[in-house]
Structure formats: structure tokens, C-alpha cells
Amino acid sequence: MSDPGVAVRAEGLGLRRRRGWALRDCSFELPAGSVTALVGANGAGKSTLLKIAAGLLRPSEGAVATRGSVGFVAQDKPLYRGFTVAEMLRFGRVTNAEDWDDTYARQLVGEAALPLSAKVNRLSGGERARLALVLALARRPDVLLLDEPLSEMDPVAREDVLRTLMVAVAETGVTVVLSTHVVSDLDGVCDHLLLLDRGVVQLAGEVEELLDNHRVVLAGRGDLGDHQVILGRGGEHRGTTLVRVTGELDVPEELVSAPGLEELVIAYLRANRGVAA
Amino acid sequence: MIWLAWRQHRAALCALGVYVLAVVALMVYYRSTMLAEVDARHVWNCLPDERTQACLRNRSYWQLWAISVPAARNVFWALAGYMVLAGVFAGAPAFGRELEQGTHLLALSQSVRPRRWFFVKLGMVAVPALLGAVVLGLVRAWWVSSLGDLMGARERFQPGQFEVQPLTMVGYTVFALALGVACGLLVRRVVPAMALTLVGAVGVMYVVGRFLRPHYRPPVVGQFDRAEFQTDRARWSLRQDVIVDLAGGDVDGARRDAVLRACDGPWGSRAFEGCLVDHGLRLASFVHPGHRFWLFQGIEFGLFALLAGVLVAVAVWLLRRRMS
Numbered sequence: 001m002s003d004p005g006v007a008v009r010a011e012g013l014g015l016r017r018r019r020g021w022a023l024r025d026c027s028f029e030l031p032a033g034s035v036t037a038l039v040g041a042n043g044a045g046k047s048t049l050l051k052i053a054a055g056l057l058r059p060s061e062g063a064v065a066t067r068g069s070v071g072f073v074a075q076d077k078p079l080y081r082g083f084t085v086a087e088m089l090r091f092g093r094v095t096n097a098e099d100w101d102d103t104y105a106r107q108l109v110g111e112a113a114l115p116l117s118a119k120v121n122r123l124s125g126g127e128r129a130r131l132a133l134v135l136a137l138a139r140r141p142d143v144l145l146l147d148e149p150l151s152e153m154d155p156v157a158r159e160d161v162l163r164t165l166m167v168a169v170a171e172t173g174v175t176v177v178l179s180t181h182v183v184s185d186l187d188g189v190c191d192h193l194l195l196l197d198r199g200v201v202q203l204a205g206e207v208e209e210l211l212d213n214h215r216v217v218l219a220g221r222g223d224l225g226d227h228q229v230i231l232g233r234g235g236e237h238r239g240t241t242l243v244r245v246t247g248e249l250d251v252p253e254e255l256v257s258a259p260g261l262e263e264l265v266i267a268y269l270r271a272n273r274g275v276a277a
Numbered sequence: 278m279i280w281l282a283w284r285q286h287r288a289a290l291c292a293l294g295v296y297v298l299a300v301v302a303l304m305v306y307y308r309s310t311m312l313a314e315v316d317a318r319h320v321w322n323c324l325p326d327e328r329t330q331a332c333l334r335n336r337s338y339w340q341l342w343a344i345s346v347p348a349a350r351n352v353f354w355a356l357a358g359y360m361v362l363a364g365v366f367a368g369a370p371a372f373g374r375e376l377e378q379g380t381h382l383l384a385l386s387q388s389v390r391p392r393r394w395f396f397v398k399l400g401m402v403a404v405p406a407l408l409g410a411v412v413l414g415l416v417r418a419w420w421v422s423s424l425g426d427l428m429g430a431r432e433r434f435q436p437g438q439f440e441v442q443p444l445t446m447v448g449y450t451v452f453a454l455a456l457g458v459a460c461g462l463l464v465r466r467v468v469p470a471m472a473l474t475l476v477g478a479v480g481v482m483y484v485v486g487r488f489l490r491p492h493y494r495p496p497v498v499g500q501f502d503r504a505e506f507q508t509d510r511a512r513w514s515l516r517q518d519v520i521v522d523l524a525g526g527d528v529d530g531a532r533r534d535a536v537l538r539a540c541d542g543p544w545g546s547r548a549f550e551g552c553l554v555d556h557g558l559r560l561a562s563f564v565h566p567g568h569r570f571w572l573f574q575g576i577e578f579g580l581f582a583l584l585a586g587v588l589v590a591v592a593v594w595l596l597r598r599r600m601s
Binding site for chain 1: 284379380381382387389600
């Protein structure tokens with residue numbers, strides 16, 4: 001990759017399945033050290049995109065380049081059920097040779113209070129997710145791809161996993177991409193957003209910038225001039241409207257507010273539904 | 278990596294090992310009890326050749342012979358079962374379980390190359406399973422050869438013996454394993470893959486034995502002559518004393534019935550044969566001579582090894598396709 005600041009770059013990425021495109025014309029760049037939320041409804045192509053980036057699927061067109069080594073945790077956090085925690089660590093050691101940092105792995109397992117002799121199928125969902133994360137982190141990847149890492153977890157486990165992840169980001173500067181369909185999970189954690197819908201990138205960029213560029217306006221779409229209306233609820237001159245601001249808004253200030261991340265994501269997903277329907 | 282493959286498959290391999298030990302113990306038991314019986318009945322002289330006048334009239338020998346038949350049959354099914362079980366319990370889950378539980382995504386996202394991962398796992402399953410097949414085949418050969426004609430040591434070309442020789446055992450086992458591996462990658466679920474392997478392995482072994490093996494070489498068509506064929510005790514008779522035309526071709530039922538009405542006399546007598554010749558027919562036997570045994574063993578082994586090779590190639594292709 002030419003630009004040293006870019007950790008993941010996708011260009012015209014597409015994957016055709018028998019029933020149509022699972023992913024199409026997908027282009028984006030993620031800067032090194034960023035934490036990106038890959039958001040979309042179920043079946044939007046999130047898993048497909050992550051598997052391609054992890055080298056587990058070959059795209060039908062385009063390419064994705066990642067700088068350095070890639071760690072990947074698949075959806076459902078697959079682990080060998082009959083193995084103990086210690087055996088899973090040994091699995092990591094033998095399948096990664098010199099890429100494996102055993103000291104780090106043992107440190108992470110200790111922090112997660114995972115008993116080394118416990119079998120994987122006796123662990124709780126949260127513990128399993130943490131073990132899967134340990135296996136991915138102990139390879140010291142430059143890019144870490146996590147597919148729905150927080151699903152089916154209680155709030156405490158969710159917080160623990162996010163903390164482990166944030167510590168790793170702070171310590172090693174690893175670039176992280178996590179997919180989710182629950183945006184609120186990642187509020188405050190991610191600094192970049194990649195919004196997929198039905199295999200197409202709807203929105204990509206830095207979270208702060210995206211939030212800055214959008215406004216919720218208590219006015220109908222008829223009153224907003226040149227600004228790009230993403231989603232309007234209500235009539236022509238009343239209701240709430242989410243707009244992408246392209247300059248000064250000619251609306252009284254008290255009618256304008258900044259959207260939340262979740263609001264923004266939902267507006268884009270809904271808008272796309274409306275066009276399709 | 279070898280540790281990982283062993284850790285994943287040790288349960289199935291240990292179960293196969295126990296099976297092998299149990300069947301070996303059974304064969305050792307059969308061998309020692311039969312040798313004791315031979316000793317007790319003083320029939321040692323019949324083991325090299327049971328068709329001497331003295332042996333043909335020795336009731337004690339033939340009683341023992343009747344006892345040996347179920348033993349041989351039990352062991353045949355135990356050995357045939359081993360080859361199928363190896364495919365079902367070691368081959369099918371090797372990758373079927375990984376795909377069912379999604380752990381292939383875990384393994385393939387480590388540094389190890391997919392090809393290495395595949396072949397180390399395959400080798401871990403195949404090498405011990407083939408070793409078991411060789412052990413079973415050799416122990417059986419040792420048992421049979423020590424009892425001569427009592428166990429039909431010279432009739433190894435016959436179906437029921439041909440399949441459980443060491444070489445064919447290895448061929449069948451490697452085929453069943455490869456079939457299991459390919460089925461696991463194809464259906465991606467353990468139990469359906471096991472069922473498919475069971476049906477496929479049994480089906481192919483049956484079809485090859487029943488329809489293909491007799492045609493590896495054209496059979497020798499012999500004139501009806503008991504003495505000539507009796508000298509080759511290792512032969513494999515496909516059909517004996519059947520009515521054919523003078524060129525050795527088959528005769529349709531109506532013509533055969535007409536001739537049988539016209540020709541009287543005991544089957545095989547000179548008068549009967551002379552009558553057949555008058556009608557442009559004769560008696561013949563279709564036989565693979567005993568010296569073809571190793572040729573047929575080689576062809577059968579080569580056929581199953583080839584099938585196994587194709588199945589492994591299919592498995593590799595399926596694995597690559599999973600990733601594209």
C-alpha cells in the first residue's frame with residue numbers, strides 16, 4: 001500500500017453469489033489506528049466484506065489491500081468445543097509459529113480470568129467471545145476484523161470485551177473493524193463508520209465529520225433549498241428532516257439539532273428502504 | 278500442527294485402534310483354537326491338500342471345516358466393516374465437523390497455509406487408518422496360511438477372500454477415507470456426511486466386486502474337463518459347466534431348453550456332451566486362472582487408489598471454492 005496512513009483499502013470490491021450480488025462496487029479507505037464500525041442490517045454484506053478482507057473469500061471483482069497481518073474473529077466465535085482454554089492457546093501457537101505472542105496471550109487470558117483447564121463448551125458466551133478475541137490479538141495483528149463481536153452478550157461481558165479491545169488499540173495501535181447491527185453498542189468506541197446496505201456502501205467516513213455534516217431540522221423538505229435531504233418524516237413544510245449540509249442552513253437555529261450516530265445510521269437505512277420500495 | 282490434527286482426531290483414531298485390536302484378538306483366538314482342534318483331531322495331513330482320498334473320507338476333518346466357515350465369514354465382515362467405518366468415523370468428520378461448527382474459519386485465519394492445514398489433517402487420519410488396514414490384512418493372512426486348506430488358503434481369489442487381502446484392504450480404506458473427506462466438505466454437516474460415506478463406500482465396493490472385477494481381463498473359456506481345472510486350485514470360477522455355442526458365446530433360453538429336451542443323460546457325461554456337439558453346442562467354464570491373482574489385486578488396488586486420488590482432488594477443489 002502506497003499511503004502509509006491507510007490500513008485497509010478496498011477498490012471496486014464485489015462478490016457475486018448465485019442469487020445476486022452479496023457485495024458490489026465497494027470502495028473505501030480506513031486509516032491506520034482507526035476503529036471502524038461496520039454497520040448494516042442483517043444480510044447487508046458485512047460478514048462477506050470481513051471474510052474477503054480476512055482472505056477467507058475471494059472477491060469476484062475488485063480488491064482489498066490490508067497493511068500488515070490480519071486477525072479475524074468470525075461470527076459466532078468458532079472455537080474447538082472439546083478443547084480446554086490451554087489447548088486453544090496451544091492451537092494458536094502451533095498454527096502461527098513465530099507470529100504468536102504467548103506471553104501476551106497468557107496475560108490476556110489472565111485478565112479475562114479464563115480458567116486454563118476449562119473446556120470451551122463449559123464457558124459462557126461472553127467468555128468464549130473473550131477467548132476468541134485473545135486468539136486474534138495474540139497474533140499481534142496490524143488489522144483486526146471482528147464480525148459481530150458483541151452479539152448475544154450480556155452488558156457486563158460486552159463492556160469487558162470492548163475494554164480489552166480499547167486497551168489493545170491504545171497499546172498497539174491496531175486498526176480495528178467491528179461489524180454490528182446494533183449501532184448503540186459502538187457509540188463512543190468507534191471513530192469511523194462504514195454503512196453497508198444490501199451489498200453497497202451507503203456512507204463512509206470519520207464519525208465526527210459525518211455527524212458534523214448532517215443536521216436534523218424541524219422543517220419539511222420543501223424548506224431546505226439545495227441541501228441534500230436524506231430522510232424526511234412528515235409533510236412538505238412540517239415534520240423532521242435529516243439533511244446533509246452543503247453550506248449554511250437557512251433555517252432558524254432553534255429548529256436545528258445535531259443527529260446522534262444511531263439516528264444517522266437509521267435515517268440512511270430507512271431512506272434506502274424508501275427508494276427501493 | 279501435527280499436535281492439532283492429533284488432538285482433533287484422537288477420539289476417532291483411538292476408537293478405530295480399539296476396533297483393530299479387538300478383531301486381531303478375535304483372529305488370534307480363532308487361529309489358536311483351530312490349531313488345537315487340528316491337533317486333537319489328528320488332521321494335520323489334510324491341511325496341505327484336503328482332496329486326498331484319506332482326507333475326503335475323514336469326517337472329523339470336514340466337521341472341523343464346517344466350523345471354520347462361520348469364523349471366516351465373521352472375520353470377513355469385521356474387516357470389510359473396518360474399511361467402511363474408517364471412512365465414516367474418521368474421514369467424514371475430519372472436515373465435516375469443522376465446516377459444521379465454523380471452526381475452519383478459525384483455522385484458516387491463522388498463519389498456517391490452507392493447503393498445509395488440509396494435508397496434515399488428512400495425513401493424521403489416513404496414516405493410522407491405513408496402518409490398521411495393513412495390520413488386519415496381515416494378521417488374517419497369517420491366520421489363514423497357518424491352516425492351509427482348512428481356511429481355503431489357496432482360494433484367496435474367491436470373493437469373500439479377495440477383498441480382505443492386505444493390498445485391497447489398503448485400497449478400500451484409502452478410498453473410504455477420501456470419500457468421507459469429500460462428503461464432509463460437500464455437505465458440511467457431520468451426520469449426513471457419515472451417512473453418505475456409508476452408502477457410497479458400500480455401494481462402490483459392491484458394484485466393483487460384482488460387475489467390474491470379473492472383467493479386468495477376459496476370462497479363460499475352458500473345455501469341460503474336471504481334471505484340468507482341479508489342478509488350479511487358486512482359480513476364480515465365474516461360471517462352471519454352462520452350455521455355450523462352439524465359439525464360446527451365450528445361448529438363448531429357448532435354444533437351450535430345446536437342446537436339454539433332446540439330450541439325455543447325466544450332466545457332463547460323454548453321451549450328453551456328444552449330443553450337445555451334435556446341436557452345435559458344448560459345455561464350458563469361465564475361469565480366471567490362479568496366476569492372475571496379483572494382477573487382479575494390483576488392478577483393484579490401483580482402481581480404488583485412483584478413485585481416492587480423484588476424491589481428494591475434489592475435496593481440495595471444494596475447499597478452494599468455499600473460499601471464493
